[in-house]
Amino acid sequence: MRQYKYVLDEKDLPTHWYNIVADMKEPPPPYRHPVTLDLLKPEDLAPVFPQALIEQEASRERWIEIPDEVLDVLKMWRPSPLYRAYRWEKALDTPARIYYKWEGVSPPGSHKPNTAVAQAYYAKKEGLVGFATETGAGQWGSALCFATNLFGLKCKVFMVTISYHQKPYRRIAMETWGGEVVPSPSTETKVGRDILARDPETTGSLGIAISEALEYALTHEGYKYSLGSVVNFVLLHQTVIGLEARKQMEMAGDYPDIIIGCAGGGSNAAGLIYPFLKDRLTGEKPNLRAIFVESTACPSMTRGIYAYDWGDTAKTGPVVKMHTVGHSFIPAPVHAGGLRYHGMAPTICALLNQGEVEARAYHQNAVLEAAEGFARAEGFIVAPETAHAVRAAYDEAMACRESGESKVILFNASGHGHFDLGAYDAFHRRELPDYELEDERIREALKDLPRI
């Protein structure tokens, strides 16, 4: 009988994270200071991030040991299963062999806790009281509340006001894990109070929430700030996904021709892709294709430019060389809230610029259509973000049907959609808009880049 999934024991968990910078032809250009635009010094980040994470951010070491205390928590759901999508292959009538890594088994339901747990561990070790962070729809906030609680830390979450009211379930989950969630803009920070004074009816934005979380961390004794994607150390922590998947693909007796992940800041995709991409960078698998999939609503890699830009709307965070549509760009309200970041992880952008990886973008009806087919075949209802990876896998599988090739396709099923079923409902009712984005809007947002 067929084997559908490949499971590992806890003892098979990776012992080290993989740092792709060690194998890149050229590492990404250094960060710069948000005000002076000079090269950023590690001490500039000290008030913001735990020291161990600042060191990981700059590290060129290929392998970084995972602390036992972190592994001990990852075992709550890891190793996650790798599936062979036999039923979906049959439904698509494709000769492709499709595999997916299923990260929806974590308690918060996505890959996000892979880094949240590591960050909480280092914060605890440094003697911090807690973290402040922002969250849009709540995926990242719930992962951080889950993780901080396990290490006895506090978690202050600034949740974009419109999501706070429209998506109460994620808020309740954060509170169940002991987090303190406030709608942003709030009266708890100066930046929040100023904005409320100017516009009492505002529904908030991720840019404002980031600014509030940063201010809260900098003005509260024992607090630092936590970030859920984009930066090197976050992508590093996510490589457990790909390291496990390598062992599982070996069990299946296959090796991927094409690896796919959806990308907002890029962490889940990099987490699966980097441990395989190593083989391409070192010349072992020169034809391995890696595809980062973004939303057409926020097409940093496919329609943005590769330039230095601020990482946040309020220009308080580091200036980073990346593919960007501009830090002031406001994307259309697509359901994939996690794919609405104006930039992209700097290592991914450098690799894209070096021609080592590919990028593509999809409209939301195309991705929901693929995700619905996937749900009918494989059972799992994935998040709207994840649905972008599903669509790319679908297109590659259909290309195999055309060509008759039996390529091996592997994608990251980064999270479940249990809190996002409204997107599926809108799709069923044919009420899901595909927003067209004019070049002019991107050009406008790109006018305010730093002069470096």
Added chain:
Amino acid sequence: MRQYKYVLDEKDLPTHWYNIVADMKEPPPPYRHPVTLDLLKPEDLAPVFPQALIEQEASRERWIEIPDEVLDVLKMWRPSPLYRAYRWEKALDTPARIYYKWEGVSPPGSHKPNTAVAQAYYAKKEGLVGFATETGAGQWGSALCFATNLFGLKCKVFMVTISYHQKPYRRIAMETWGGEVVPSPSTETKVGRDILARDPETTGSLGIAISEALEYALTHEGYKYSLGSVVNFVLLHQTVIGLEARKQMEMAGDYPDIIIGCAGGGSNAAGLIYPFLKDRLTGEKPNLRAIFVESTACPSMTRGIYAYDWGDTAKTGPVVKMHTVGHSFIPAPVHAGGLRYHGMAPTICALLNQGEVEARAYHQNAVLEAAEGFARAEGFIVAPETAHAVRAAYDEAMACRESGESKVILFNASGHGHFDLGAYDAFHRRELPDYELEDERIREALKDLPRI
């Protein structure tokens, strides 16, 4: 390092279901006809259930082979993991060793598909077009839509109107798997139309939805009716849970002293408990304790009587000897919608009557309090139904703390609470009512029992 979870390979799936009737001192008394009250003949059930299930319902065979086609689908998520709750033990400061079986990993998020898949398989084999069923909050309906879709069958779900509007996410999940969901009472059945004519504003009830589903199945060519709990064949299909757990407890080097499950109709609890209870019934483990946990809002085992009663409100289904609070009993609107059935599985009731198992009931604040502690320690946010099992495990663990005994406690974590977070929110806000149930209300509902 500690091992938190015990995982099995697909090849370790049970090949046979376990039928407890073979090992009972005395099997449960036979079913009776809803109108004549005579002993029910298999042919009476033929228009309602697939033939293979009618045979399983009456079977005295100890082991019944699981068809390969059913196993093939169960592999989408089974074997499910068994966890050692180290973190929760520490939080409770108990010497007890607590284990739980985690059924929340199935695509619909609970144990329900274990039987839905088997029922869909037999329906397909018999050449049926589809199933009709009822659902309250949507747990069962979503499992059946998931299963029927995989076998190319249709699924018509009558969903209690108030849930249809208040809990749209379950409805959307059912539609995503291709199910057709209508609010009940509907205009699609005579019983629905009659009720709507009398009371156009009614929000429906499970009793009405059952009657509509039965009528729909009996009046539509190629349709039969599907039931998600109570009857023998459903409990039989759920024994994969306990059969897996036996292997996993062996891997852990432990054997349970106390096994616990929440019970509405009783299927998830029996699924975990029966394969272990076999050891007690055959004299190998005479001291094994099995606890079925119900809601104080619908206390069939703890405050009802053991008597013949109709299985459904409209008196159209079989008359069954069981612990009942009366088929006309209307329970308070507790969040654990799955624990609001007026009766209980006849095998469980016979075992309770024979002194082989125990029963207890909890108010919802007590169960949510335990579930919140569990979520903080173990990460997983369980369904309000499951929270009843969590509370009983908590009480047994606390008893161990008192006595200093290190008993082994095993409970079934039957499903996640992702669609029921409103219960947690109400608990956080101290707005969760504990309904007191007067004896008089039960006495009243018990007046209309059949005279057998």
